[in-house]
Amino acid sequence: MTAIVVGYVPKAEGRAALRRAAEEARLRGARLIVVNSARGGRDFDDDDAVRADAELATVSQQLKDAGIEAEVRQLVRGMDVAEDLIAVAEENTADFIVIGLRRRSPVGKLILGSNAQRILLDAPCPVLAVKAEDVD
Amino acid sequence: MTAIVVGYVPKAEGRAALRRAAEEARLRGARLIVVNSARGGRDFDDDDAVRADAELATVSQQLKDAGIEAEVRQLVRGMDVAEDLIAVAEENTADFIVIGLRRRSPVGKLILGSNAQRILLDAPCPVLAVKAEDVD
Numbered sequence: 247m248t249a250i251v252v253g254y255v256p257k258a259e260g261r262a263a264l265r266r267a268a269e270e271a272r273l274r275g276a277r278l279i280v281v282n283s284a285r286g287g288r289d290f291d292d293d294d295a296v297r298a299d300a301e302l303a304t305v306s307q308q309l310k311d312a313g314i315e316a317e318v319r320q321l322v323r324g325m326d327v328a329e330d331l332i333a334v335a336e337e338n339t340a341d342f343i344v345i346g347l348r349r350r351s352p353v354g355k356l357i358l359g360s361n362a363q364r365i366l367l368d369a370p371c372p373v374l375a376v377k378a379e380d381v382d
Numbered sequence: 383m384t385a386i387v388v389g390y391v392p393k394a395e396g397r398a399a400l401r402r403a404a405e406e407a408r409l410r411g412a413r414l415i416v417v418n419s420a421r422g423g424r425d426f427d428d429d430d431a432v433r434a435d436a437e438l439a440t441v442s443q444q445l446k447d448a449g450i451e452a453e454v455r456q457l458v459r460g461m462d463v464a465e466d467l468i469a470v471a472e473e474n475t476a477d478f479i480v481i482g483l484r485r486r487s488p489v490g491k492l493i494l495g496s497n498a499q500r501i502l503l504d505a506p507c508p509v510l511a512v513k514a515e516d517v518d
Contacts, residue, residue: 266508273409342510347502356503358494366483366502367492372402372512374478375502 247315248276251335252344253327253365254318255282256301258378259346264305266376267344271314278316279338280305283330328364335371342372349378383451384412387471388480389463389501390454391418392437394514395482400441402512403480407450414452415474416441419466464500471507478508485514 252267254260264280271278282298302318309316321330335343345365347356356377366373388403390396400416407414418434438454445452457466471479481501483492492513502509 358499358502363494366511367494369513372510374508374510376508377505 248274248341249279249338250274250276250342250344251279251281251331251338251340253283253331253346254280254302254305255346256297257346257348259348259376261346262378263344263346263376266374268309268312268314268316270342270344270374271316272312274341276341277338278309278314279334279340280309280316280318281321281331281334282318283321283325283327326361328361328368331365332369335369340371342374343369344374344376347375347377384410384477385415385474386410386412386478386480387415387417387467387474387476389419389467389482390416390438390441391482392433393482393484395484395512397482398514399480399482399512402510404445404448404450404452406478406480406510407452408448410477412477413474414445414450415470415476416445416452416454417457417467417470418454419457419461419463462497464497464504467501468505471505476507478510479505480510480512483511483513 250267250271252263254264267278270276282302302320306316306318319334331343343365345362347362348359349356362375386403386407388399390400403414406412418438438456442452442454455470467479479501481498483498484495485492498511
């Protein structure tokens with residue numbers, strides 16, 4: 247069974263990536279692997295962690311309700327987001343990875359962060375880059 | 383009918399992008415718009431142009447044979463690749479754009495060129511980035 251790996255953070259770009267990844271999983275009858283590896287990262291505080299836990303529980307339930315075979319992985323193994331996503335994609339021979347591109351507030355300009363660049367270049371599979379406003 | 387836009391150049395990364403885009407078009411019953419806008423670009427010489435013409439004719443035939451509704455556009459309107467692809471995606475409310483990431487020979491290291499970066503950030507839709515070895 248094909249697998250799609252999606253990088254999730256409880257922010258607009260993470261939700262956009264997840265929504266699109268869920269659509270793609272449904273379209274292909276693929277398994278969805280939701281990777282939340284941001285915990286412990288530099289940009290992540292305690293409030294974010296609490297929100298992430300709550301959202302991930304909701305996310306799991308929504309995917310289940312939608313009939314999508316999904317697993318949610320909370321990765322806290324000291325690797326950065328790019329390494330986590332690439333490792334999971336390799337382990338599961340993923341069809342592709344879905345990532346969200348983030349906005350630098352308050353100006354709202356999109357940026358291609360170093361993690362996004364590394365995933366795009368180093369992933370063993372194609373990468374679908376989604377912007378928050380693509381679906382929100 | 384949904385449309386998928388793919389940037390094509392007669393090189394490994396262009397063929398990889400096209401192959402993946404054709405698979406996605408078939409999966410969704412989407413229309414495929416193949417954009418070859420590299421003619422006249424800085425990295426493009428006469429030999430490339432001849433190869434591109436020959437390959438595009440073959441490409442059109444292969445897509446037709448595969449039952450994929452496709453059109454091949456040879457854009458020579460003085461815009462760069464990123465602007466061309468984004469304009470075509472906007473005009474056709476594309477579902478997503480497929481691009482190939484290129485290798486800088488002879489070292490073979492992948493790079494995220496300025497065109498790829500602009501497409502990823504400025505496209506009105508998600509962007510699927512494919513590497514040559516993803517399918518070749």
